[in-house]
Amino acid sequence: MTPPADATTAGRARTPIDRIGATVLNELVQSIVTGEYAPGDLLPPESVISVQFGVSRTVIRETMKRLQEKGMVTVAQGRGTHVNPSTSWNVLDPSVLTAMIENDSTLGVLDDLSVVRGALEAAMAASAARTVDDDARTRLRENLEAMHAHVDDSAAFREADVQFHLAVMELADNGLAENIARVLIAHAVGSDRFTGVDPAHAFELTLAEHTAILEAISAGDAEAARLAMSEHILGSWSRRRLPSKKRS
Numbered sequence: 001m002t003p004p005a006d007a008t009t010a011g012r013a014r015t016p017i018d019r020i021g022a023t024v025l026n027e028l029v030q031s032i033v034t035g036e037y038a039p040g041d042l043l044p045p046e047s048v049i050s051v052q053f054g055v056s057r058t059v060i061r062e063t064m065k066r067l068q069e070k071g072m073v074t075v076a077q078g079r080g081t082h083v084n085p086s087t088s089w090n091v092l093d094p095s096v097l098t099a100m101i102e103n104d105s106t107l108g109v110l111d112d113l114s115v116v117r118g119a120l121e122a123a124m125a126a127s128a129a130r131t132v133d134d135d136a137r138t139r140l141r142e143n144l145e146a147m148h149a150h151v152d153d154s155a156a157f158r159e160a161d162v163q164f165h166l167a168v169m170e171l172a173d174n175g176l177a178e179n180i181a182r183v184l185i186a187h188a189v190g191s192d193r194f195t196g197v198d199p200a201h202a203f204e205l206t207l208a209e210h211t212a213i214l215e216a217i218s219a220g221d222a223e224a225a226r227l228a229m230s231e232h233i234l235g236s237w238s239r240r241r242l243p244s245k246k247r248s
Helices: 016-033 046-053 057-069 094-104 107-129 132-148 152-170 175-188 201-219 222-240
Strands: 073-076 079-082
Touching: 016 046, 016 057, 016 094, 057 073, 094 107, 094 175, 107 152, 107 175, 107 201, 107 222, 132 152, 132 201, 152 175, 152 201, 175 222, 201 222
Parallel strands: none
Antiparallel strands: 073 079
């Protein structure tokens, strides 16, 4: 996968200034996501933030540029830096998405993520069914067999589960959809809120749903593959979703 947008560029060692700037950036991303700075708010001047974090104004200037690149603020010469509404944020940016998930008390972000992921992967499953061949059938069968083999090992089973989904994405040959879905998966699976609590026989249910996906793709039935993938992703999330406050 492509490195996160705020990662150090290849071939250049990360300096202390980079690390300090990254810390300040993450703190400000958190402050915006949690509403400490609400949409429309004017951020404090560079001089104030510089003192607050104990860093140079050059670091703060660079941080503001990075926040603007993430769509979180608008920097207007002579008018200061205003916080943008969440609809303007680049929610596929790793630090933005991670902060949103970490502070998702209602689980609304993860609900939305599951809907988007379900739609993307359902479309990719349908595409895979339209172009399926013997090699694709074999690959998916091997991925499903790996899940069966690790049903008593939670970590290995989950990894095999992810690999099955990645195989379907690659067979769909839709680079943009695959890239978005990979980002959503990568930054959700590390969250305890996303993992939730598995109900009884969770792995058996997951295996049955993956089998239905495999059978639909193998049969070349695009609509059945779409439906099976959508039902699996949304159903799996619904089963393990933790209780939460109602979303306002």
